Amino acid sequence: MSLKLENVSVVYGEGTPFRKIALDNINIEFPKGKITGIIGHTGSGKSTLAQLLNGLNKPTSGNIYLDGTDIWEKPKEISKIRFKVGLAFQYPEYQLFEETVGKDIAFGPKNMGLNDNEIALRVAEAAKLCGIPEDSLNRSPFELSGGQKRRVAIAGVMAMRPEYLVLDEPAAGLDPVGKTDILNGIINYKNETDGTVILISHSMEDVAKYSDMILVLKEGKVFAHGSVEEIFSDIDSLANSSLDLPQITRLFHELKKRGLSERDDVYTVKFGEKLLREKGIFNA
Amino acid sequence: MLKDITLGQYFPGDSILHRTDARIKILMLIVYLVFVLCAKTAFAFGFVVIATGLLVIISEIPLKTVLKSLKPLLFVLLFTAVINLFFANGEDILWQWKFIKIYREGIENAVKMVIRLTSLVTGTSVLLTYTTSPLDLTDGIERLLVPLKKIGVPVHDFAMMMSIALRFIPTLIEETDKIISAQKARGADFESGNIFARAKALIPILVPLFVSAYRRAFELAEAMECRCYRSGVGKTRMKVIKTRPADYIFLGMSIIACAGIFFLNQVVIPL
Amino acid sequence: MGFIQADKLTYTYEGNLVPAVKEVSLSFKKGSYTAIIGHNGSGKSTLAKLLCGIFTPTGGKVLIDGMDTADEDNMASIREKCGMVFQNPDNQIVSSVVEEDVAFAPENLGVEPAQIRKAVDEALAAVGMTEYAHHSTYKLSGGQKQRIAIAGILAMNPECIVFDEATAMLDPAGRREISDTMRKLNDRGITVITVTHHMNEAAMADRIVVMNKGEVAMDGTPREIFARVDELRKLSLAVPQVTELLYDLGLPAALHAKEAADVIEEEIKKKCL
Numbered sequence: 072m073s074l075k076l077e078n079v080s081v082v083y084g085e086g087t088p089f090r091k092i093a094l095d096n097i098n099i100e101f102p103k104g105k106i107t108g109i110i111g112h113t114g115s116g117k118s119t120l121a122q123l124l125n126g127l128n129k130p131t132s133g134n135i136y137l138d139g140t141d142i143w144e145k146p147k148e149i150s151k152i153r154f155k156v157g158l159a160f161q162y163p164e165y166q167l168f169e170e171t172v173g174k175d176i177a178f179g180p181k182n183m184g185l186n187d188n189e190i191a192l193r194v195a196e197a198a199k200l201c202g203i204p205e206d207s208l209n210r211s212p213f214e215l216s217g218g219q220k221r222r223v224a225i226a227g228v229m230a231m232r233p234e235y236l237v238l239d240e241p242a243a244g245l246d247p248v249g250k251t252d253i254l255n256g257i258i259n260y261k262n263e264t265d266g267t268v269i270l271i272s273h274s275m276e277d278v279a280k281y282s283d284m285i286l287v288l289k290e291g292k293v294f295a296h297g298s299v300e301e302i303f304s305d306i307d308s309l310a311n312s313s314l315d316l317p318q319i320t321r322l323f324h325e326l327k328k329r330g331l332s333e334r335d336d337v338y339t340v341k342f343g344e345k346l347l348r349e350k351g352i353f354n355a
Numbered sequence: 356m357l358k359d360i361t362l363g364q365y366f367p368g369d370s371i372l373h374r375t376d377a378r379i380k381i382l383m384l385i386v387y388l389v390f391v392l393c394a395k396t397a398f399a400f401g402f403v404v405i406a407t408g409l410l411v412i413i414s415e416i417p418l419k420t421v422l423k424s425l426k427p428l429l430f431v432l433l434f435t436a437v438i439n440l441f442f443a444n445g446e447d448i449l450w451q452w453k454f455i456k457i458y459r460e461g462i463e464n465a466v467k468m469v470i471r472l473t474s475l476v477t478g479t480s481v482l483l484t485y486t487t488s489p490l491d492l493t494d495g496i497e498r499l500l501v502p503l504k505k506i507g508v509p510v511h512d513f514a515m516m517m518s519i520a521l522r523f524i525p526t527l528i529e530e531t532d533k534i535i536s537a538q539k540a541r542g543a544d545f546e547s548g549n550i551f552a553r554a555k556a557l558i559p560i561l562v563p564l565f566v567s568a569y570r571r572a573f574e575l576a577e578a579m580e581c582r583c584y585r586s587g588v589g590k591t592r593m594k595v596i597k598t599r600p601a602d603y604i605f606l607g608m609s610i611i612a613c614a615g616i617f618f619l620n621q622v623v624i625p626l
Numbered sequence: 627m628g629f630i631q632a633d634k635l636t637y638t639y640e641g642n643l644v645p646a647v648k649e650v651s652l653s654f655k656k657g658s659y660t661a662i663i664g665h666n667g668s669g670k671s672t673l674a675k676l677l678c679g680i681f682t683p684t685g686g687k688v689l690i691d692g693m694d695t696a697d698e699d700n701m702a703s704i705r706e707k708c709g710m711v712f713q714n715p716d717n718q719i720v721s722s723v724v725e726e727d728v729a730f731a732p733e734n735l736g737v738e739p740a741q742i743r744k745a746v747d748e749a750l751a752a753v754g755m756t757e758y759a760h761h762s763t764y765k766l767s768g769g770q771k772q773r774i775a776i777a778g779i780l781a782m783n784p785e786c787i788v789f790d791e792a793t794a795m796l797d798p799a800g801r802r803e804i805s806d807t808m809r810k811l812n813d814r815g816i817t818v819i820t821v822t823h824h825m826n827e828a829a830m831a832d833r834i835v836v837m838n839k840g841e842v843a844m845d846g847t848p849r850e851i852f853a854r855v856d857e858l859r860k861l862s863l864a865v866p867q868v869t870e871l872l873y874d875l876g877l878p879a880a881l882h883a884k885e886a887a888d889v890i891e892e893e894i895k896k897k898c899l
Contacts, residue, residue, distance in 0.1 A: 166537040168562035182542030247864040319867040321883035578718035582731035593729040593742040
């Protein structure tokens with residue numbers, strides 16, 4: 072059970088001077104029940120990949136398999152795929168349109184053709200996961216703060232109860248509190264529904280902190296893919312990808328160079344602290 | 356895709372048309388519109404096609420771009436062609452099947468309408484929007500309308516609004532695309548149902564678009580105020596517009612071409 | 627007296643009872659580089675808009691180079707002296723062509739055409755966008771658009787630029803472009819005030835003002851501020867990772883990875899001897 076891409080390429084503007092390969096022969100599998108972080112520069116193909124996974128975009132060549140079936144086998148039923156693979160766009164708060172928060176969250180479930188009881192249930196469930204208080208459900212989404220709007224928009228995708236949840240930069244532009252709220256909501260979703268999460272981000276720090284697996288994209292190709300430990304075990308190659316390494320990783324990279332630390336695969340402050348304390352110097 | 360719409364976009368360049376005074380280009384466009392709308396005979400239409408082709412060539416805008424700008428019009432063009440083809444009455448029946456009759460006049464009308472529409476769009480784009488930067492364009496309009504200022508028409512504000520509208524067309528188109536995708540990801544269906552269902556399906560696109568346009572307008576106004584915008588009071592321009600002899604020659608040629616149409620309209624060749 | 631002087635500055639939004647900014651007194655020296663941080667709703671953006679005269683205070687006053695922002699007659703000179711770069715790169719670009727956009731402010735000011743040309747060329751050079759002068763503004767990256775917005779302000783030769791979360795919508799590369807540009811502008815003597823929630827950016831400033839509930843919670847150099855990790859955490863603000871590590875280990879504060887490595891090296895040497 073997984074979401075799998077086989078030899079997938081996406082080419083824009085085929086046959087024109089503006090031809091651009093957005094994704095180049097991607098082979099990758101997103102295992103069920105895991106959080107995979109996708110990281111890469113602007114233009115590395117991250118957002119194109121996100122729109123492939125739920126059938127908003129069609130690959131130029133190659134196939135995408137959802138639990139073993141090709142999602143483009145029956146093009147007329149592609150909307151069913153969109154309910155199974157939920158996609159929250161970048162700055163999703165700009166898609167809010169209903170009079171109340173509750174109605175907006177209900178938009179997806181309504182399009183699925185669910186009955187009113189089921190819809191109410193799902194709205195309540197998604198609101199809870201995203202930490203939206205019940206009394207907010209009757210308020211206008213346009214009265215909320217930026218961070219709250221973002222949570223409502225993401226709850227709108229969660230309410231479809233997708234087995235796979237794809238989020239494009241869910242924390243972009245938020246302050247630390249807003250960011251934590253959103254990312255905690257996503258973790259809640261994964262834990263409660265046993266769902267699979269694909270988290271697209273610019274921030275290596277966030278990806279390292281929240282994901283089980285990391286996929287590094289570079290110029291439309293898979294640059295590295297593996298568990299967080301595997302990815303961070305090869306810091307030199309990661310540094311070569313010209314991505315911003317977490318500050319703590321850079322510190323240990325420097326310490327290792329100076330012969331002060333044996334390891335440099337450090338990506339959380341806690342682990343770094345533990346390593347240093349083990350030296351027996353910093354216990355005082 | 357909506358992204359294909361290039362209407363209102365400016366393609367920086369250095370062709371003769373790019374260098375022509377915007378005021379002259381606006382006047383030329385008016386003459387051109389008369390020119391296209393007055394064409395009646397086959398000769399006249401042939402002349403329209405040649406003149407429009409010449410404009411495209413001297414604008415140095417790639418033909419591909421020009422054709423792409425017609426793509427969104429394809430439906431309108433087909434619709435007009437079909438209406439003219441099947442519903443025009445005439446004398447010469449060329450083909451008949453049950454109650455459907457196609458007359459020679461119908462084919463002629465269809466071809467003429469397609470040429471007329473295509474030329475209008477191409478001519479307007481090439482003469483004005485593609486080759487005139489929005490600031491030059493609004494500047495040109497403002498200067499042409501200066502006499503109206505005397506009777507209290509806020510000419511500058513009008514020109515500024517137009518320039519901003521042109522600047523935001525691509526931004527809003529991109530935004531619309533994004534909103535459509537986002538609502539599709541939530542299972543929105545824009546393709547099925549009767550006309551009322553489809554109209555209703557537009558609400559999830561139009562509301563966010565309106566909210567966003569309003570927010571953009573508000574923020575832009577603030578940013579403009581920060582850059583000392585005072586509604587044209589005491590405003591100068593970085594590029595001083597000078598009308599050169601070549602500009603007048605251009606205008607003269609347009610007027611002659613326009614007059615030529617009336618002449619060609621008199622020439623009827625039997626088909 | 628500072629270049630910008632805020633005295634018991636208060637601002638209440640229309641229809642609100644609680645002021646967004648409450649009796650804030652601050653002074654910004656000419657040529658200084660200050661970061662204002664705080665979580666959403668702390669009043670930091672409101673403060674920024676008050677400091678450059680976009681908002682008129684509902685209580686107290688702001689003097690920019692001695693001019694009261696509440697006085698309508700000063701407005702024109704204040705706008706010229708103090709510019710603002712906003713969050714959304716798309717919503718502050720007026721023209722479709724880069725150089726025409728940059729020329730907007732001097733044109734509004736009625737500057738001579740030849741002088742405008744000069745100001746535009748200089749402003750574009752200052753933000754490293756000279757080669758894009760004739761490009762369409764629409765196709766630029768977020769970072770490039772923000773640099774054009776900065777050039778648009780620079781073209782009116784201001785003494786101070788206030789950045790209101792100008793990097794919030796940018797990717798890491800774009801953020802670096804803009805913070806580098808801020809540093810360069812400051813080196814040229816321009817007073818820089820930046821509102822941000824990226825701590826690494828705040829660490830680049832010479833001074834950090836922490837806002838909370840409309841009031842100044844902390845004010846000091848980055849080193850001083852980041853040494854108070856507990857207080858920052860209480861205000862639900864994040865600190866740079868290395869700062870957090872050193873704090874937890876009971877070591878002196880450092881802002882960058884290299885600096886932190888130096889601190890740790892020092893400590894190991896000390897303990898081993």
